[in-house]
Amino acid sequence: MHSSHLLLEEPIRMLSILEPSKASFFPAMTKIVGTLGPKSRSVEVISACLKAGMSVARFDFSWGGPEYHQETLENLKTAIKSTKKLCAVMLDTVGAEMQVVNKSEKSISLQADAQVVLTPDRGQEASSEILPINFDELAKSIKKGDTIFVGQYLFTGSETTSVWLEVSEVTGQDVVCTIKNSATLAGSLFTLHVSQVHIDLPTLTDKDKEVISTWGVKNKIDFLSLSYTRHAEDVRQAREFLSKLGDLSQTHIFAKIENVEGLTHFDEILQEADGIILSRGNLGIDLPPEKVFFFQKSALYKCNMAGKPAVLTRVVDSMTDNLRPTRAEATDVANAVLDGSDAILLGAETLRGLYPVETISTVGRICAEAEKVFNQDLYFKKTVKYVGEPMSHLESIASSAVRAAIKVKASVIICFTSSGRAARLIAKYRPTMPVLSVVIPRITTNQLKWSFSGAFEARQSLIVRGLFPILADPRHPAESTSASNESILKVALDHGKAAGVIKSHDRVVICQKVGDSSVVKIIELED
Numbered sequence: 001m002h003s004s005h006l007l008l009e010e011p012i013r014m015l016s017i018l019e020p021s022k023a024s025f026f027p028a029m030t031k032i033v034g035t036l037g038p039k040s041r042s043v044e045v046i047s048a049c050l051k052a053g054m055s056v057a058r059f060d061f062s063w064g065g066p067e068y069h070q071e072t073l074e075n076l077k078t079a080i081k082s083t084k085k086l087c088a089v090m091l092d093t094v095g096a097e098m099q100v101v102n103k104s105e106k107s108i109s110l111q112a113d114a115q116v117v118l119t120p121d122r123g124q125e126a127s128s129e130i131l132p133i134n135f136d137e138l139a140k141s142i143k144k145g146d147t148i149f150v151g152q153y154l155f156t157g158s159e160t161t162s163v164w165l166e167v168s169e170v171t172g173q174d175v176v177c178t179i180k181n182s183a184t185l186a187g188s189l190f191t192l193h194v195s196q197v198h199i200d201l202p203t204l205t206d207k208d209k210e211v212i213s214t215w216g217v218k219n220k221i222d223f224l225s226l227s228y229t230r231h232a233e234d235v236r237q238a239r240e241f242l243s244k245l246g247d248l249s250q251t252h253i254f255a256k257i258e259n260v261e262g263l264t265h266f267d268e269i270l271q272e273a274d275g276i277i278l279s280r281g282n283l284g285i286d287l288p289p290e291k292v293f294f295f296q297k298s299a300l301y302k303c304n305m306a307g308k309p310a311v312l313t314r315v316v317d318s319m320t321d322n323l324r325p326t327r328a329e330a331t332d333v334a335n336a337v338l339d340g341s342d343a344i345l346l347g348a349e350t351l352r353g354l355y356p357v358e359t360i361s362t363v364g365r366i367c368a369e370a371e372k373v374f375n376q377d378l379y380f381k382k383t384v385k386y387v388g389e390p391m392s393h394l395e396s397i398a399s400s401a402v403r404a405a406i407k408v409k410a411s412v413i414i415c416f417t418s419s420g421r422a423a424r425l426i427a428k429y430r431p432t433m434p435v436l437s438v439v440i441p442r443i444t445t446n447q448l449k450w451s452f453s454g455a456f457e458a459r460q461s462l463i464v465r466g467l468f469p470i471l472a473d474p475r476h477p478a479e480s481t482s483a484s485n486e487s488i489l490k491v492a493l494d495h496g497k498a499a500g501v502i503k504s505h506d507r508v509v510i511c512q513k514v515g516d517s518s519v520v521k522i523i524e525l526e527d
């Protein structure tokens with residue numbers, strides 16, 4: 001078969017599979033988002049997660065209050081300082097999530113073929129006969145025969161702690177269900193999912209707004225993960241809300257596609273959002289199993305062509321309590337890379353799993369192997385063709401930088417950027433070498449005070465495949481002169497050398513503005 005038909009580069013020597021994977025400074029070009037929680041909130045564990053390759057920390061407000069998450073975040077800051085590894089912060093909303101609340105935390109055992117009632121009456125204690133839920137309108141939204149799934153928060157699928165229910169009767173506000181499998185629900189919170197039914201809850205709830213405008217503002221969150229995004233309008237409303245919150249006007253919105261409704265409006269959502277999270281946890285039960293791969297491949301392709309970062313969830317559930325992933329999971333991680341994801345999001349594995357650090361390093365190693373055989377040549381051609389002609393000047397420069405870097409076998413691409421746009425466009429063409437994006441701060445004013453931009457832009461590239469940011473000293477203003485460019489370049493090269501990605505005699509491709517024009521330079525280093 002001709003290599004252009006394959007996701008893999010050809011030819012692959014069978015024996016190359018046996019070569020040990022080399023350790024390198026950048027564990028992988030694909031990024032890892034880790035959800036922080038009980039098993040990953042001490043300075044020690046977070047430091048180890050950062051060293052293993054986590055570059056975005058996710059704080060999921062479906063679970064845990066602001067004080068709890070603040071404590072974790074303070075530990076993250078300490079870990080960042082001591083490891084000198086950058087990490088961005090993602091706030092994940094609750095959104096239109098239906099939940100069963102089990103205040104007493106006593107485990108609830110459910111027997112197959114028996115009946116259980118879902119009720120909006122939150123005064124009731126959860127038991128084997130009745131489950132109180134946080135949503136008043138369930139009875140209006142469903143009908144006899146519908147399927148409902150109730151599972152432990154961040155259920156892993158391998159547990160006996162989740163049940164399938166079939167609606168047998170609706171009586172007033174209550175929904176009577178037949179239990180399809182025996183299970184024991186353990187813990188205080190369970191997520192409830194109704195297959196392919198519109199749930200009339202807002203995408204940004206009042207509680208979400210409250211958390212964003214307090215916790216979010218205080219911590220200048222880099223990313224808002226917008227749970228249950230179903231329409232482009234959801235993203236527009238979130239954007240409008242953030243725009244009034246000072247620094248958060250710079251926060252990037254990642255639309256989480258978790259159900260068929262979001263999938264149906266994918267194209268419009270992608271246009272509005274800064275990035276996409278393919279929430280396979282929920283979507284995987286909303287879609288028939290045989291269709292999940294299809295969504296993954298087409299959504300990743302669309303994100304790649306739009307040059308917007310795509311994050312894939314739920315890859316190694318079984319590592320929540322095992323040191324090794326299953327064969328299917330290990331293959332799934334590699335396929336996520338070949339299909340085009342920028343980042344992998346770990347949920348239960350890092351939040352409440354026994355091996356958060358090992359999970360990160362295992363996923364990183366699988367990604368790195370897949371990146372080595374990713375058919376860059378085919379991908380590059382596809383992207384150029386998709387973009388068409390005439391290309392914008394900047395995109396043409398960016399794609400040329402990638403092509404040049406591959407042709408001369410450069411060890412890195414160094415890209416000067418202020419808005420982050422140039423670096424992102426380079427990453428869009430999926431270079432095989434790391435891109436050091438040197439973010440040059442711009443002086444901005446809001447009429448009250450002067451400040452420097454750049455910190456958001458630098459951290460926001462931590463979710464993009466292949467981008468490794470360096471924030472330049474604000475004493476080098478964006479109004480660049482050739483002297484300041486030279487000194488910044490020296491800093492970037494030194495950083496690359498210290499990190500072990502640049503050696504003497506290496507070739508390096510540089511993308512920067514000289515005077516009014518963007519240029520791509522190739523330099524060969526001396527000793």
Ligand SMILES: Nc1ncnc2c1ncn2[C@@H]1O[C@H](COP(=O)(O)OP(=O)(O)O)[C@@H](O)[C@H]1O
Pocket residue numbers: 394397415416417418419420421422423440477478479480485511512513514518519
């Ligand atoms: N401070 C800078 N010094 C030199 N070149 C820069 C600087 N900022 C951006 N560039 C270059 O200018 C071009 C436009 O990049 P872009 O990231 O869109 O910058 P901007 O911040 O102007 O939007 C790219 O070639 C980029 O490498």
Ligand SMILES: C=C(OP(=O)(O)O)C(=O)O
Pocket residue numbers: 060062092154227258278279280281282283313314347
């Ligand atoms: C990550 C997911 O969402 P959450 O954990 O917020 O339910 C998912 O559904 O895959």
Ligand SMILES: [K+]
Pocket residue numbers: 060061062092093094227
């Ligand atoms: K959530």
Ligand SMILES: [Mg+2]
Pocket residue numbers: 258279281282
């Ligand atoms: Mg979800």
